[in-house]
Amino acid sequence: MKRILTGSILQLIFVVCALNLNSCQEMNIDSQAEFPVKLETDAQPQYSVLATSPRTIIFNISSNTPWKITSSEEWCTPTPAMSSASSLVAEVSLNILDNPEEKPRTATLTIAGENYEPETVITVTQDAKSKLVVQWIDDKMGSETSTAEFKIISNKAWTATSSSMWLTLDKEAGTGSAEPVTITATAAANAGKERTATVTISNGLEEQTYEVIQKGFILEFAGLDEMENPYEFTGNGTGTTTAEQNTKTYSVNANIDWKVSTEASWIELEKAEDNKTFTATVKNEYYFDTRTATIALEAADKTLGLEPVEITVSQMGGDVVYDGKDHTVDTDGHLTLTTTARVTSRFNLKGNKRKFAIYEWKFSDTDFTDDHAIDLNLDGKPAAHMWMGPNVNFTTNSYKFQIAGSLYSLIENKVNKDSRNKMHTLRVEIKPLENNANKASYDVFLNDEKVMDTVEIDISAIEVGYTLYFGFHASSTGTASMTISSFEVIPVE
Template sequence: MKKLYSNTLMQLILALCTFSFVACQEFDIDSQPEGPLNIQIDALESYTALATSPSNVVFNISSNTPWTIESDQQWCKPTPSMSAASSLVSEIVVTMENNTGKKARTAKLTIKAEGVEGTKVVTIEQASKEDLVVVPYDELVPTEGGSITFTIASNKAWEIIPSTAFLSNIDKTSGTGNEDAIAETVTVTLPANAGAKRAGTLTVKTEFEEYTFTITQNGVIIELEEDPESTTISMPGTGSGMEKTVLIRANKEWKVEVPKEYQSWLKAEALSETELKVTTTTTNNLMVNRVGHIIMKTKEVIDGFDGITFDISQGTAFWKEGGADNYVVDEETGYMTLYGSGIVTNYLFKKGRLAFDFESINLTGEDWIEFNMWPNSGNTNFHLHFYANKESNFTCGGSGLNWTQKTFTWTSEQTNVVKKIEFLVVNKEEGSNALVLKLIIDGVEVAVLDNNITDPYATEPGAPVYFRMHTTNKASNFTVKSITWEPVE
């Protein structure tokens, strides 16, 4: 029994001593875990960076021993550059300054850990500042073609991209560049041009920069002597019979054509090898300028040359009365919607047919449309005051003449569907000095004035045409498509 007690006591004493040793050991040792010293780095062997606004390089270090990072270049800085504590994962951010030089540069980051043999080296290559200088060819290439040259100075690899086939014969379309940006000469060979003057672009491109310039080659020359860059001929007036002669410079014999869609109002002819005559045969009846085309072609057929188109611009024959908020003009169609303003013709009306073509009419209440034609001296005039649901009057009169008038009353259903109003003014009889005035609406003769109206146009230069919308609240409006005057002698 005594022996058993003795053994138990000895075991208790041994246990207490073991506990005391362990406690002392944990208090005295470093916080580093037991085991071999180790460092792990997930950085690549090398990185590349842009010259301007380079992106940061980021990697991680995991270590159970203190470590340091040293950069051999001031422009390349790692943060942090040493461990703050062991047994932790640290994110390393490497920042770089802009490279303002013309050469690439290299920085090396050396990573060391205490108690660990060897080092880790990370290489960072930063590109040089982009330097691309192109001295373009800026002369006109002759019609017969030939070789032209330009120079490229670049410290980066480059390539040339042509925009069109006739510029594709290039002796070298790419290059590696050089750090000193020494100029290289490039040769482009152009074929002969049998067609019109043509132009294309060459683009010199590096990874981050490009330069584009235009090469123009002469061809068939048919151009305006006064302004070779222009292809627009503006007519001197808005009426019929307006003529304009322009001088033409050409290196081929030429002819002129008027497309069918413009032959109703436009003529063109060659007066000589250097003179072109353009004539308008009708007055512009739109509320905006109208533009037609003529085509200048070579007399001999040349493959690939379809001619040069010239625009012929004729001004509108009307001027607008009142503020712009009282009308709207559709520039595409030439139609005008009037709410409370008037229109006056730039030409003088005499005897003949005057036709108003409408897209729509919308008369409400007591609003009305006024048509008024009068000689400049004011001796005689005739007019139409056109109402809906109220008496309209077609009137002619003047000093020394008997007034004559016809009236009619139409409903809004009748007035608001009208598409065409015509005024016909002719001699009552051949050789007579008396006139007959007729009002024709949508092809129907509505009123005739023939009360011995003396012809005022025998001595007067003619009458401007005036028409307008009379409305108090803009509730009424009409849209006129065109005004056409066909004079008679």
């Protein structure tokens, strides 16, 4: 019995050991199991970006093995470029620079995992830099049906559009090309005022806008740049006719009837019959200062609503020679003559000045403290010498106008000291008689009032030219001054 029990116990022990051994073997196999290597990404195989300010491309990588990204181009770089030690999921950004070239470019990025196949390849294509060059129309288009060409160079497809129906384009779209494309713009005839249309040219990335101006009613000065001093007339002429430098012929470009005008009485305007030119003539010689005037072109038909086209012209002061002393010219070009006792202070115009003319002085101030005479001397044949006041050397000449050796009286109570203190204008007119070519008339006006009876003299022995003197002479005494704002000579032909 004892042997049987002992044997049973041994068998039981053997079974238990066998079971325990089997259990240990199974536990050892499970603890040594291997997991598969994996690398996954949501990146797309291909990306396209703009040339300028391209977007940032972002994708994710999930991996249980180390990885890295390589780029074939420096302008496209990943961040991060490899996995961190503890990272299972990483966000990757592709940073892309602007494309400075006028052609597209491509970068290839390769994602490789350690002990992992296959590699992941990503292609990034960047658009070319925009090139849009337009050679535009330089001039205005004619008012008639007219055409003009411009050119487009673009490395991308382009469009061209006109804002107005009266302006059409023979090409409104095209493909990218290195060669210029010529486009013809056609403007319909314009029977109205000048008008403007806008042409917009775009290649999708860049847009340019230009104006087309079409002439309408045409009225303009032409050829001013080709004229010599088109805006300036000289101050004084020589000889018996108006000097050539005081006459200018202006050209006019117009498709309507027009007229020319000026507010200045000293400019004479004459329009040519061909409707293309007009002549401006300065009728007066002018001294001491510069004066200006406006010459205006206007449509003959006021209903057209055109504004006048104007230029400003000037006449320079003429040459003046001063005798004696005590004369000043202020910033306005006004001449002041001053005398004390028997001091000469006057100006003269030497040379062949006209005999037949209207001589006119305008005064801004006069001060005849004493009864000092105004002296006007017109040398030549016949000689003329006027004393508007007392002559202490030759008393018989006081208040007289001596012409060709004869004395003619001024109306003394109209030219006395008080009248001269109120003097604004003095005018001496020497004109040929209309009904007798051998005689001339002399008249004197103070403030537009006649102060001498008309004198008619024989001029059959006349010689060309006067030397004119005007102001104060030593033949008179006392204190006086006068400021002459202008002096002009108006020829009488």
